[in-house]
Amino acid sequence: AQSVSQHNHHVILSEAASLELGCNYSYGGTVNLFWYVQYPGQHLQLLLKYFSGDPLVKGIKGFEAEFIKSKFSFNLRKPSVQWSDTAEYFCAVSRMNTGFQKLVFGTGTRLLVSP
């Protein structure tokens, strides 16, 4: 079965530190890749997505992610985090499955940024 792994369950950083959250998936076919973020008390919202083209994807709020097909990875990065980046981050992968785009989520990474 297709799975998505986020190995860092909790990450604590100081402001201005660099961030990299890992995401690996198991499916070998064509995939679409997403990072969603859930700020405290807010909706789950899209941070960035990759469908095709340049494997380095830029999203909102200074986030970026790189798709490395050979490593089945889609790691999220930010060069300098802010206190407002404190949130839970979810990686998700989808593939066409009998005409339906099933979205499979990782277990999430809770990021705490201390001021």
Next chain:
Amino acid sequence: DGGITQSPKYLFRKEGQNVTLSCEQNLNHDAMYWYRQDPGQGLRLIYYSQIVNDFQKGDIAEGYSVSREKKESFPLTVTSAQKNPTAFYLCASSIEAGRTDTQYFGPGTRLTVL
């Protein structure tokens, strides 16, 4: 404002009772989804609907039921058969289910069974 609304925000029910969670969208999206979020488990798909009057089971449909009588509405009923219903429930929608479209999420309903 366009978006997805879910009500209520918090819901309490006694064991053995059925309860219905509301999800409404005014985005004119064809596809709608229900997910369940548990700590440390991410989001898991309960049911999805690609079009009005059609819906399919997701990965954890047991103990749940849905209907899709209108394009903008996709209510979820948590029945007494659901063994562990306490969770955070998220509704989502996308333009179509068969394309590489982004799913947009509602604010969620936190259900607690007493």
